[in-house]
Amino acid sequence: MSTILHEWAKVNGQKLYLQFQTIFLLMKRYVFAGMGISALAFFMACNQGNSSADKTTSEDPLAAHRDTTVNPRQDFFDYANGGWIKSNPIPPQYSQWGIGNLVKEELYNRLRTINEKAVANPQDAISKKIAAFWQSGMDSVKLNADGIKPIEGQLKAIDAISNLQQLAQVSAQLSSFADVLCGIGISQDAKNSEVMAVTFWQGGLGLPNRDYYFNTDERTTKVRAAYPGHISHMLQFTGMPAATADAAATDIVKLETILAKNSRKLEALRDPNANYNKMAVTKLTQMAPNIDWALYLQHQGIAKFADTVIVGQPEFYTALSNALKSEKLETWKNYLKWQVISSAAPYLSDTISASSFAFYGKLMRGQEKQQLRWKRVLDNEESAMGEALGQLFVKEYFNATAKKRYENLVEDIRAALKVRIQNLAWMSDSTKQKALYKLSKITKKVGYPDKWKDFSAMDIKNQSYFDNSLQAQIWWHNHEISKLGKPVDRTEWDMTPQTYNAYYNPSNNEIVLPAGIFTVPGKRDEELDDALVYGYAGASTIGHEITHGFDDEGRQFDAEGNLKSWWTKEDEEKFNKRAAVMVQQFDGYVVVDSLHINGKATLGENIADLGGILLGWDAFQKTEQFKKNEKISGLTPSERYFLGYSLGWLSHTKKEELARRVLTDVHSPAKFRVNGPFSDVDAFYDVYGLKPGDGMYRPDSLRVRIW
Structure with missing residues (x-):
């Protein structure tokens, strides 16, 4: 597919x-x-090599x-x-x-x-990149000193949004590293495998999938109950006051719930024909008119090749468009901030990273400790x-x-x-x-x-x-x-x-x-x-x-x-x-x-x-x-x-x-x-x-x- x-x-x-x-x-x-x-x-x-470091066991x-x-x-x-x-x-x-x-x-x-050898003695361009990447990730002193600084540019761009057109533009620019609004990718056309196509998919949720917003079993309910508090806590790292962050978190959960309600269940996503809906970009804009999708693709850098797109779940895009109009612009801006801080957390300070881990690692997955930094x-x-x-x-x-x-x-x-x-x-x-x-x-x-x-x-x-x-x-x-x-x-x-x-x-x-x-x-x-x-x-x-x-x-x-x-x-x-x-x-x-x-x-x-x-x-x-x-x-x-x-x-x-x-x-x-x-x-x-x-x-x- x-x-x-x-x-x-x-x-x-x-x-x-x-x-x-x-x-x-x-x-x-x-x-x-x-x-x-x-x-x-x-x-x-060590099973395929002949290195002296390889060790075998008789067991x-x-x-x-x-x-x-x-x-x-x-x-x-x-x-x-x-x-x-x-x-x-x-x-x-x-x-x-x-x-x-x-x-x-x-x-x-x-x-x-x-990696350590690359740092000590980089031999070529690739080893230099490996060394630079490793050093930037291992420098916890700088990471902790910088705090939220590395993503200040993204946060300022969000603050400057004053209308839906700008919201779509910034969302498109953020989508290379944050799961905002929806999912978009490049793929082989399922019905013409010789051609690459632009594919739109449901997305934009902060919890793993739609069922987390609606299931009533004890474990899922516990995760859902803790979710607004986690969002608020993360938003406060951006400088947002606690009371404002609490209100924003409530609105964000409401917004994501609307998107979740119009997202397909896991089993429904496994039907390749039902999730293949090829259409002109103009038709997508008619179906979801509160975003200029041609302009959105232009901001993605792919408009030149995208007269048509494949939309996995059309109903999701209709709901997304309606929500863009029904929910306050400020809610959407806070939603983008939440997505940015959550996506960036692994690459920021220990405090921010640990806070993200406390929810997604400890509560949701049962991990007691965060993996060591070097790993x-x-x-x-x-x-x-x-x-x-x-x-x-x-x-x-x-x-x-x-x-x-x-x-x-x-x-x-x-x-x-x-x-x-x-x-x-x-x-x-x-x-x-x-x-x-x-x-x-x-x-x-x-x-x-x-x-x-x-x-x-x-x-x-x-x-x-x-x-x-x-x-x-x-x-x-x-x-x-x-x-x-x-x-x-x-x-x-x-x-x-x-x-x-x-x-x-x-x-x-x-x-x-x-x-x-x-x-x-x-x-x-x-x-x-x-x-x-x-x-x-x-x-x-x-x-x-x-x-x-x-x-x-x-x-x-x-x-x-x-x-x-x-x-x-x-x-x-x-x-x-x-x-x-x-x-x-x-x-x-x-x-x-x-x-x-x-x-x-x-x-x-x-x-x-x-x-x-x-x-x-x-x-x-x-x-x-x-x-x-x-x-x-x-x-x-x-x-x-x-x-x-x-x-x-x-x-x-x-x-x-x-x-x-x-x-x-x-x-x-x-x-x-x-x-x-x-x-x-x-x-x-x-x-x-x-x-x-x-x-x-x-x-x-x-x-x-x-x-």
């Missing part, structure tokens, strides 16, 4: 700049504690992490990962602790060393210019042998899906042939890009941390705008090589597998047996991402990446009927308190999890390890396969964070990404001998059968 690039997420008490791969960014690992999507940045650990993680007091037939996640969870409590700086954190912890110190700076640096760092890392930590292993594994998984499609009893031959063609056209990107981005124009220098962060965000804004009117660059990566994540991009019909996603902490790649790799990488990553091309959203895009129906009506009905079984299954899982998984919102990820497990298993059965059936650490190859998949979800999460994710995440929590799909896999029943009455057992008639 299309790319929404200039998005923000409130994470760890901060708004972190995100570069969304697609509206439906179909990723394996979504968020680890204290990090947004772009800040996952889990750099390659077999699949055997060592188990809790053998748990019956695997009752709760496989607790059996597979419970031993590690009991021995590794969540650190106070985090709301979740697991394998992704372990990978990143291994690399934090290396990244710090790289926060590294996360921000990754978001700003992570691909520059990636060029240094892949030389040492992802050798040619490892790259070849995973390229071959992609083809093993592709071959497994080909056989499954050919053998489907419920699908017609006509749809099968088109599915097989799409499968054959999936592009694989493994490890790192062949062509690197050029960051020479990014204005990072001896200036404030906020200004360096702002300049990075402006560079990304201009980078995306530069794509308009040009052929789509299908070679570009939107994750860095060192990222512990992966994605399927339906507009390019590609899977992108950064080097970092294959990391097993403390292990080099050559130490890993095929059973572990086919479960950990083949199933939970490669098979997962390939299946996304055929889940409830991905299946709506053709082999060329266009949103275009290629199914017969009968086959679509059969698919939807089978998918409904999975919706019902996951609707039944209770995550925390009385909160259930949203089966519709998580459907695509759940289908991909199940598909990945099945494809990985099919491919693994062709390996020599499976055929020899020799035990390692007392475990058969088949047992090691299922434990290998479970290793990919090794983690535990605080209740506050679980509650937040139920409302905001299209991925099921880790435990249910293991127990849920395993309950639908016949091979799992055979390997572990499940019987009626076991906690993991589902009658055959209720097991999900799609791919």
Whole structure:
């Protein structure tokens, strides 16, 4: 689907700049504690390199992490990962602790060393930028002395607003770093993937999504009740008197509630056709007349290429236009100030940053302490210019042998899906042939890009941390705008090589597998047996991402990446009927308190999890390890396969964070990404001998059968 690039997420008490791969960014690992999507940045650990700093262990993680007091037939996640969870409590700086954190912890110190070496002896233009960025972020004395000073220019521009036209102009100028009014980005046209388009999306909220403004469960109500006080507290940093800030906060919450009421729910955002509304800019102005949208685009720097735009949620823009007229101009100005101070908080003084963390990190996510400054700076640096760092890392930590292993594994998984499609009893031959063609056209990107981005124009220098962060965000804004009117660059990566994540991009019909996603902490790649790799990488990553091309959203895009129906009506009905079984299954899982998984919102990820497990298993059965059936650490190859998949979800999460994710995440929590799909896999029943009455057992008639 299309790319929404200039998005923000409130994470760890901060708004972190995100570069969304697609509206439906179909990723394996979504968020680890204290990090947004772009800040996952889990750099390659020691598993692929030959550095003297690499350390290996003789311990077999699949055997060592188990809790053998748990019956695997009752709760496989607790059996597979419970031993590690009991021995590794969540650190106070985090709301979740697991394998992704372990990978990143291994690399934090290396990244710090790289930055400190750049400061001591910068070798080239890139190392000079790295040094300048690091120094500006680490200079807490200057940050604390400057206080609100770095954003005084933005605040003065807001104060000078005297009418709606000026409000729109300033909002457009602020949108490169603050989520004001709405979301706007540059993306492939979902129905013409050869063309880049301007896309408008709902946005402008200070809470994670619409449900936070209306849900009545205890945790959400508590967050909502504390929200006005937090806004007031942050506005007072701008010099606003307390009483004035209190009144302003009340008005801001009322305003955001209007926007939230007219925002679509999480599950509704997953319908690509319903969220594709192409129109002339003049029509958008007719629909939302209180902003001159042509002028707005001009202030964004993109009017030259934007006669037409794609509007995700038209009703949101009508409501936004009405609110611009119905709410006081002073309320809108205070709203902009709130968005600016909230967005800038991570790059300002310790006092301002800590105040933001107290709400978004401690209250909303359950983190007890803020992450150490140097780690926060590294996360921000990754978001700003992570691909520059990636060029240094892949030389040492992802050798040619490892790259070849995973390229071959992609083809093993592709071959497994080909056989499954050919053998489907419920699908017609006509749809099968088109599915097989799409499968054959999936592009694989493994490890790192062949062509690197050029960051020479990014204005990072001896200036404030906020200004360096702002300049990075402006560079990304201009980078995306530069794509308009040009052929789509299908070679570009939107994750860095060192990222512990992966994605399927339906507009390019590609899977992108950064080097970092294959990391097993403390292990080099050559130490890993095929059973572990086919479960950990083949199933939970490669098979997962390939299946996304055929889940409830991905299946709506053709082999060329266009949103275009290629199914017969009968086959679509059969698919939807089978998918409904999975919706019902996951609707039944209770995550925390009385909160259930949203089966519709998580459907695509759940289908991909199940598909990945099945494809990985099919491919693994062709390996020599499976055929020899020799035990390692007392475990058969088949047992090691299922434990290998479970290793990919090794983690535990605080209740506050679980509650937040139920409302905001299209991925099921880790435990249910293991127990849920395993309950639908016949091979799992055979390997572990499940019987009626076991906690993991589902009658055959209720097991999900799609791919």
